[in-house]
Amino acid sequence: MGNLKVKIAVLILLSSFCICHFAFAQDKIVGIVNNDIITQKDLNDFLNFMRMQLSEEYSGKELETKIQDMKLDLINKLIDDRLILQEAKRYKVIVDESRVKARLDEIRRHYRTDAEFQNSLRQQGLVLSDLEKKIREQFLMFNMIEYKIRSKVTVTPLEVTEFYQKNEKEFDLGEERFFSSMNTEEEIVAKKAFADLKKGEPFDSVANKYGMPLNELVASRSGKLRKEIEETIFKLMPQEISEPVKIYDSYYIFKLDSITPPRKLTLDEAKEQVFSYLQNSKMEAELSTWLAELRKHSYIKLVQD
Secondary structure, three states: HHHHHHHHHHHHHHHHHHHHHHHHHHHEEEEEEOOOEEEEEHHHHHHHHHHHOOOOOOOOOHHHHHHHHHHHOEEEEEEHHHHHHHHHHHHOOOOOHHHHHHHHHHHHHHOOOOOHHHHHHHHHOOOOHHHHHHHHHHHHHHHHHHHHOOOHHHOHHHHHHHHHHHOHHHHOOEEEEEEEEEEEEEHHHHHHHHHHHHHHHHHHHHHHOOOOOOOEEEEEEOOOOOOOHHHHHHHOOOOOOOOEEEEEEEEEEEEEEEEEEEOOHHHHHHHHHHHHHHHHHHHHHHHHHHHHHHHOOOOOOEOOO
């Protein structure tokens, strides 16, 4: 009995040490930016937050590649963020809380249930307040950059025209295929829906009949859509319907609605796209100059192990 009590005491001590060691590792200071510190937890939370954001567009290996690329310059990104947030505080920049709520709701809608959403937060080591804070900080930084940078940036119609004329090949559009899709998690439902479609029942009627969400999308040979979808869509003839295609845990049925042949965007069609590109390019240059100036007049220290 005495040996058992000793073993239990040792286990309690070891558990306490592990918890304290974990807490210490999380609170370890990795950088100082003026009066702010950056901890290991800040690094971890930022990565986890970006993982949730990027998972709206990427998955699997592609998502992990994006995360790994981000890790390479993570500390510098956090330093820049702290500098911008400090300036936002100095200029008394505010955030419309309704936009924070709207963005949070947008992220939440990518999950089927609230329980799934909460579970994803836990898996990333986050709580709802962490997510809200990160979203609020994103808007603060955006508003600060809008205030400080955008006012210095102008793009003239002549610049738009000259860019278009020098880069006409960039405005060649490949073939586009407009299609509809419906999906379900149940294979038997997908097979029944496909059978009804083969009998000639309208696509939207079948989707409503089986409670399957109906979407209208565009496909091109750009790699923006999943490989399975592009391969299926580009095998179809107009008005042809595909057999059910399994993607992750759902079964999809596609209908090719129409095909737009390859063409070149006219200057009038491309001018908004060119304007945005030139404006963003100039803003990035101004932002880099501004951040360099902030760094020059700030106390920044990286804490090495």
